[in-house]
Amino acid sequence: MRHHWCFHLLASLAVVTLPLASAGSVVCTHLTFTISATASNQIYAHPPDQDNATSVIDFIAESFGPEGSPVDGTREVTGSFSFGATYCRPSAHSPAKTTGKRRDTTLYLLVHGITYDKTFWAGATRDPAAADSWHGIAAEKGAHSLAIDRLGTKAALLMNANAGGSVLDPTGEVQLPVQVAIVRGLMRLLRRGGGKGGNPNLPRFDNIVYVGHSYGSVLGVNLAARSVDERSGKVDGTGPDVLVLTGYSDALPETLDASAAYLFSSANLVFPGRFPDPPFNMAFVTTAGGAVREAAMYAGNYSPAVAEADFLSSDLCSAGELGQLVQFGFTDSVDYAAGYDRPVMVATGEMDGLGCNEAVVGLSCEEILERTKKIVPDASAYGGLVVPDAGHSWFLHNVGAWGAGEVVDWVAAQL
Numbered sequence: 203m204r205h206h207w208c209f210h211l212l213a214s215l216a217v218v219t220l221p222l223a224s225a226g227s228v229v230c231t232h233l234t235f236t237i238s239a240t241a242s243n244q245i246y247a248h249p250p251d252q253d254n255a256t257s258v259i260d261f262i263a264e265s266f267g268p269e270g271s272p273v274d275g276t277r278e279v280t281g282s283f284s285f286g287a288t289y290c291r292p293s294a295h296s297p298a299k300t301t302g303k304r305r306d307t308t309l310y311l312l313v314h315g316i317t318y319d320k321t322f323w324a325g326a327t328r329d330p331a332a333a334d335s336w337h338g339i340a341a342e343k344g345a346h347s348l349a350i351d352r353l354g355t356k357a358a359l360l361m362n363a364n365a366g367g368s369v370l371d372p373t374g375e376v377q378l379p380v381q382v383a384i385v386r387g388l389m390r391l392l393r394r395g396g397g398k399g400g401n402p403n404l405p406r407f408d409n410i411v412y413v414g415h416s417y418g419s420v421l422g423v424n425l426a427a428r429s430v431d432e433r434s435g436k437v438d439g440t441g442p443d444v445l446v447l448t449g450y451s452d453a454l455p456e457t458l459d460a461s462a463a464y465l466f467s468s469a470n471l472v473f474p475g476r477f478p479d480p481p482f483n484m485a486f487v488t489t490a491g492g493a494v495r496e497a498a499m500y501a502g503n504y505s506p507a508v509a510e511a512d513f514l515s516s517d518l519c520s521a522g523e524l525g526q527l528v529q530f531g532f533t534d535s536v537d538y539a540a541g542y543d544r545p546v547m548v549a550t551g552e553m554d555g556l557g558c559n560e561a562v563v564g565l566s567c568e569e570i571l572e573r574t575k576k577i578v579p580d581a582s583a584y585g586g587l588v589v590p591d592a593g594h595s596w597f598l599h600n601v602g603a604w605g606a607g608e609v610v611d612w613v614a615a616q617l
């Protein structure tokens with residue numbers, strides 16, 4: 203199989219394809235977290251009419267345009283936010299043995315992209331305990347894994363609905379800043395382990411490896427940036443020990459334009475049964491149809507049946523998330539994660555129309571990933587993995603388990 207490491211440091215690393223974990227090597231459970239968080243969300247100057255699907259798409263188109271969506275100040279959002287997660291540990295590992303005690307314990311914190319949920323990391327089989335899920339691949343290295351539902355998923359929105367059944371506001375509340383704050387709170391909790399104020403079901407993790415996909419990667423970059431203490435310049439406990447960005451590069455502002463808004467449609471128009479209005483008004487969107495989703499997320503070598511199942515299980519995305527994607531994602535406006543001095547890997551499909559669009563950017567995927575280092579100029583190590591024959595959601599492609607194995611090997615060499 204072809205594979206291209208685009209950073210020279212990696213040229214010296216032997217690339218070994220691991221045997222897949224045998225079935226039953228990982229034990230998975232469902233956990234629920236409730237995290238208090240406060241953040242400065244943005245006030246959009248031209249918010250959409252949330253009952254008007256055309257107005258919502260127009261808002262997204264404006265935000266993908268060269269100027270982004272204009273912002274008129276910030277608004278503090280505060281609360282306790284609940285969400286579900288899939289937690290998996292290597293089966294040889296008894297939680298009782300390590301709870302609250304110091305051990306060399308590594309956790310992969312897995313954060314999905316827009317229109318996905320925590321099951322993204324279960325991979326094509328949708329079974330988190332499968333050998334070729336991200337959980338199984340991490341367990342093969344003795345690592346634990348936790349895949350969370352972000353705030354904008356249907357499950358998390360329903361969990362956080364008020365007594366009257368209203369969900370969070372998709373324009374003003376479901377935005378990136380509050381999600382960064384929630385993950386910061388989660389990082390603090392995970393560092394405490396099962397001890398005081400921690401989660402009794404979890405050991406204490408010495409190393410937390412953040413792995414994002416797409417929007418989850420944008421969140422990861424902003425998390426890393428926020429973790430750098432302004433006064434000391436040091437990374438605090440909310441900063442991951444290793445940051446892995448998949449389905450990502452710094453090229454998004456070049457590859458997204460207003461026409462990309464038509465990849466989306468109000469979710470209650472696409473799946474009226476799954477996303478009824480109320481509570482999901484027109485400003486909760488998803489990919490506009492099966493063919494559109496397949497073209498956006500898949501390329502190269504993949505199973506059409508997986509793409510079809512992916513479409514049928516599509517989750518939500520909020521207008522508030524999309525409105526600031528370009529602004530928070532990259533380059534000019536928001537912090538590069540300067541000062542973040544831990545290892546960083548970017549792993550993106552070579553046919554990813556967003557992350558590695560060679561035709562639009564005028565660079566090869568390897569060059570794009572190498573250029574992306576400017577987002578994390580102080581990273582202690584930087585690796586770029588061009589995932590061959592794959593598109594945006596490469597983990598769901600036939601190369602997925604191989605790519606995750608490469609990432610996990612690289613990470614293990616850094617810790």
Ligand SMILES: *[C@@H]1O[C@H](CO)[C@@H](O)[C@H](O)[C@H]1NC(C)=O
Pocket residue numbers: 251254255256257260
């Ligand atoms: C919906 O929004 C579009 C675009 O802003 C606008 O042209 C149209 O008049 C709106 N429709 C209604 C019923 O308000």
